[in-house]
Amino acid sequence: MPSMSAGELFLPSTPGKFKDKSHRHFHRCSSSTSTFFLWALFLLALTAAYLTFQPSATNYFTTAPHWETHLRSSAHIHRPNGFSVLVTGAAGFVGSHVSLALKKRGDGVVGLDNFNHYYDPALKSARKHLLSSHHIFIVDGDINNAKLLAKLFDIAKFTHVMHLAAQAGVRYAMENPHSYIHSNIAGLVTLLEASKSANPQPSVVWASSSSVYGLNEKAPFSESDRTDKPASLYAATKKAGEEITHTYNHIYGLSITGLRFFTVYGPWGRPDMAYFSFTRNILQGKPITVYRGKNHADLARDFTYIDDVVKGCIGSLDTAKKSTGSGGKKRGPAQFRIFNLGNTSPVTVPMMVGILEKHLKIKAKKNVLDMPGNGDVPFTHANISYAHNEFGYNPTTDLQTGLKKFVKWYLSYYGYNHAKSGN
Ligand SMILES: O=C(O)[C@H]1O[C@H](OP(=O)(O)OP(=O)(O)OC[C@H]2O[C@@H](n3ccc(=O)[nH]c3=O)[C@H](O)[C@@H]2O)[C@H](O)[C@@H](O)[C@@H]1O
Numbered sequence: 001m002p003s004m005s006a007g008e009l010f011l012p013s014t015p016g017k018f019k020d021k022s023h024r025h026f027h028r029c030s031s032s033t034s035t036f037f038l039w040a041l042f043l044l045a046l047t048a049a050y051l052t053f054q055p056s057a058t059n060y061f062t063t064a065p066h067w068e069t070h071l072r073s074s075a076h077i078h079r080p081n082g083f084s085v086l087v088t089g090a091a092g093f094v095g096s097h098v099s100l101a102l103k104k105r106g107d108g109v110v111g112l113d114n115f116n117h118y119y120d121p122a123l124k125s126a127r128k129h130l131l132s133s134h135h136i137f138i139v140d141g142d143i144n145n146a147k148l149l150a151k152l153f154d155i156a157k158f159t160h161v162m163h164l165a166a167q168a169g170v171r172y173a174m175e176n177p178h179s180y181i182h183s184n185i186a187g188l189v190t191l192l193e194a195s196k197s198a199n200p201q202p203s204v205v206w207a208s209s210s211s212v213y214g215l216n217e218k219a220p221f222s223e224s225d226r227t228d229k230p231a232s233l234y235a236a237t238k239k240a241g242e243e244i245t246h247t248y249n250h251i252y253g254l255s256i257t258g259l260r261f262f263t264v265y266g267p268w269g270r271p272d273m274a275y276f277s278f279t280r281n282i283l284q285g286k287p288i289t290v291y292r293g294k295n296h297a298d299l300a301r302d303f304t305y306i307d308d309v310v311k312g313c314i315g316s317l318d319t320a321k322k323s324t325g326s327g328g329k330k331r332g333p334a335q336f337r338i339f340n341l342g343n344t345s346p347v348t349v350p351m352m353v354g355i356l357e358k359h360l361k362i363k364a365k366k367n368v369l370d371m372p373g374n375g376d377v378p379f380t381h382a383n384i385s386y387a388h389n390e391f392g393y394n395p396t397t398d399l400q401t402g403l404k405k406f407v408k409w410y411l412s413y414y415g416y417n418h419a420k421s422g423n
Contacts, residue, residue, distance in 0.1 A: 006019045022340070040252035067139070068155055071110055072357070074137035075156035079106030082319065086158045088112045088191065089165030090138050093270045094207065094261070096127040097306050098162055098313045103134050110156055111138030113165065118172070118179070119271045126266060127415075142207050143187035149194035153202075156218045160317055162193055163188070165208035166238075169272050170211060184237035188244060196252035201323035203335075206314045207244055210262040210302070210342065210380045211235035220383040223260070232375025246336060253325030253334040262342030262382050266402055268407030274349065275403065277366065278356055279410055287365040290349055293378040298348035299371065300379040304341065305397035307406075312341040313338035315391030330378030342382020343395045355400055359407040 075084045085102055089095035090111025103109045110133060112257050115124050128138050141148045143165050152158075167176075167183040188206075195202055213221045214229040230236040242258050249256045278288045293299050321335040353364050371378075387393035 026130050030149055039115075067137075071155055072136045072153070074135065074294055075110045075158070077106065077108045082107045084108035084110075084156055085160045085162050085301040086110050086112060086152065086156070087162045087164065089163075090131065091115060091124040091128045091209075092164060092314070093266075093268060094264060094306070094309060095162075095164040095181070096131060096268060097266075097310050098164065098392065099131055099136050101314060102162075102317075103131075103136050108156070109136050110152065110158070112141055112143065112152070113138055115140060116140040118167065118169070123268075123271065127151075130268075131136045136187070138408050143191050144182065146194060149191065150197070153194055153198040157200060158198070158202045159196060159200070160320065161191070161202045161204045162313065162317065163191055163204060167234070168270065169231045170234050172272070174374055177233050180233050180237045182235075185240055185244070188241050190229055192245065192248045192254065195323075195416055196248055196254055196325060197328045198328055201252070201325050202256060203257070203317075203320035203323055204245070205247065205257040205259065205313065205320055206241070207287050208258040208260045208338065209235065210260050210340070210382065211377065212239045212242065212260060213380065214377060219379070220344065220381040221340065221342075222338055222383040223386055230332040231321065232376050234375065242338060249336045251330060252328060253323055253330035253332060255321050255323040255335045256337070257320050257335070258338040259312065259316060260338065260340045260342075260382075261309060262302040262304045262340070262380055264304050264306055264309045266406050268413075269306070269406065275352060275356065275406065276410075278353060279360065279407065280296055282356060282360055282362050283416075285362075285365070287367050288353070289367045289369055290353060291369055291371040291376065292349075293371050297378065298350055299376065300346040300348045300381075301352075302342040302344065302346045302380045302382050303352065303399050303402070304343040304382075304395060305402035308343065308395035308397055309341050312339070312387060312391075312393050312395075315387070319391045329345045337390070339387040339390070339393070340382040341387060342380070342384055343397075343399075344382055345398070346379055346381045347399045352399060352403070355403050356407070359404050410412060 029339055052134060052410055085107055087095050087099045087109055090099045091113035099109045099111055115121055131138060149396045158389055165183065165187065167179045173180050195204055211232060212227040212230065212235055213225065214235055216229065218225060227239055230239055245256045245258060248254045265273065269276050281288045291299055316339065324330060324332040324334045384393055
């Protein structure tokens with residue numbers, strides 16, 4: 001790949017080039033002032049439209065001239081037979097934990113994250129600082145930016161991609177459906193295109209979701225169960241991702257592992273999730289809304305602690321076989337796997353609230369409401385025997401213990417008084 005300045009990754013021509021062209025057109029077409037203004041307006045609109053549709057990823061590159069050096073050093077492997085891993089969504093909840101675990105054992109890690117505002121970007125920045133202190137470099141960029149991805153694969157010969165960047169959240173899909181298509185469909189395809197064209201092709205491990213089981217009633221959920229009744233657009237995009245990754249495996253020989261996460265929680269978690277927002281509200285003396293299902297049945301989740309999920313992610317990377325293609329061409333059949341990463345013991349939402357009350361030593365003000373038809377499923381419950389057989393996946397943290405660790409982190413991060421005052 002020819003060498004490219006960071007700026008060129010985002011803008012194919014500078015505003016200066018546009019200006020030169022406009023003058024040439026201007027002289028050729030007409031010398032009247034009105035024609036000039038029309039051309040100027042047209043070019044202005046064209047430039048604005050172009051910039052609007054560019055992925056928002058320029059920040060880092062305009063402010064950090066030595067980014068290629070940082071990237072190379074972050075990708076450097078420090079153990080025999082180690083990996084060099086591109087972690088997308090590295091400033092996210094699961095992404096930051098997995099990045100740290102990989103770096104700690106000597107793997108090379110480069111993060112990619114677009115730092116979007118779906119939830120408090122200050123939390124994402126804090127995670128980024130934590131990773132920086134462990135010498136993990138996060139590129140501020142979007143998975144939809146094909147040029148950026150090609151450049152990253154060109155500089156660092158990634159052995160693996162841990163793809164965790166996504167538009168998460170089940171209920172938000174009704175508010176902003178297109179963000180799910182943008183990240184979970186278009187972004188996924190852009191990333192797979194870059195992966196299949198890379199030399200060497202990396203092995204890809206990526207985050208699917210327990211939500212693909214949708215309205216299934218058979219429990220526990222096994223990977224071989226039907227997943228054709230999604231209850232939310234979020235679930236539908238994750239299910240689509242499973243099909244899309246299969247085609248890249250089939251056509252290009254990409255090694256693919258999909259992980260169905262079950263309501264992952266813990267320190268540095270996502271503020272949009274129930275256990276997190278409940279903690280905030282309880283501390284601030286605000287009411288929480290607890291949904292209940294049909295016939296007043298409690299909703300239940302197979303809440304899975306972050307450290308267990310990280311072990312599952314690393315086990316998947318360690319057992320991922322190499323992709324078989326090169327130069328965008330398949331050379332033989334490649335591995336394709338999908339694993340449940342759950343906890344195998346569902347807990348009801350009211351029980352989860354009870355545990356929080358105990359750890360926070362504050363009674364929650366509960367509003368109990370019938371579950372609105374907004375994409376929620378009544379319960380989740382993982383069968384994890386496949387992951388257990390393949391790489392010894394064995395979750396060991398129950399919700400009591402995990403939420404205790406979460407509350408401890410929450411109070412240390414936000415501060416007890418700050419959390420209570422609602423600032
Ligand atoms: O397992 C998964 O695949 C999914 O887990 C979570 O989705 P969810 O289980 O819905 O997690 P929460 O949003 O934290 O909700 C947990 C439970 O609390 C309930 N809830 C949520 C919010 C609320 O205000 N009240 C309430 O009772 C929900 O109905 C649900 O039963 C994540 O948000 C998804 O990104 C992820 O993909």
